[in-house]
Amino acid sequence: MQGYLWNYPPSDVERCIYIDNDNKVVVGPIRTFKVQLQIGFSLELFETYVAHLFIQNLIFISTWDQFGYSCLFGND
Numbered sequence: 001m002q003g004y005l006w007n008y009p010p011s012d013v014e015r016c017i018y019i020d021n022d023n024k025v026v027v028g029p030i031r032t033f034k035v036q037l038q039i040g041f042s043l044e045l046f047e048t049y050v051a052h053l054f055i056q057n058l059i060f061i062s063t064w065d066q067f068g069y070s071c072l073f074g075n076d
Contacts, residue, residue, distance in 0.1 A: 005044070007031040017051055025051045043069075 007029040016024040028050040035043045045059070046067050061071050 003035060004031040004033045004048075007050075010049075014049070017049055025053050027051045 010027050010030055014027065014030060016026055018024050031048045031050060033045045033048055035045060037043060047063070064071060
C-alpha cells in the first residue's frame with residue numbers, strides 16, 4: 001500500500017465491489033497511487049479501490065480508458 005498520494009473514504013454507493021454471483025467485498029479507502037515503472041516513467045492510478053480481502057492486484061482496462069490511458073496487447 002505504499003506510493004499513494006491521497007485517499008478518501010468510500011461513499012455509501014462505493015462501499016462494496018461486486019464480484020461473481022452477486023457476492024460483494026467491502027472496500028477500504030479509495031486512493032490515488034503513483035507507480036514508478038522500470039522504464040523510467042511513472043503512472044498515476046486514480047480512484048483505486050482498496051479491498052483487503054484480495055490477495056492479488058486487479059486493474060480494469062476500462063477504468064484506464066476512462067482516465068485517458070491506452071493499452072496495447074501483443075503476442076508475448
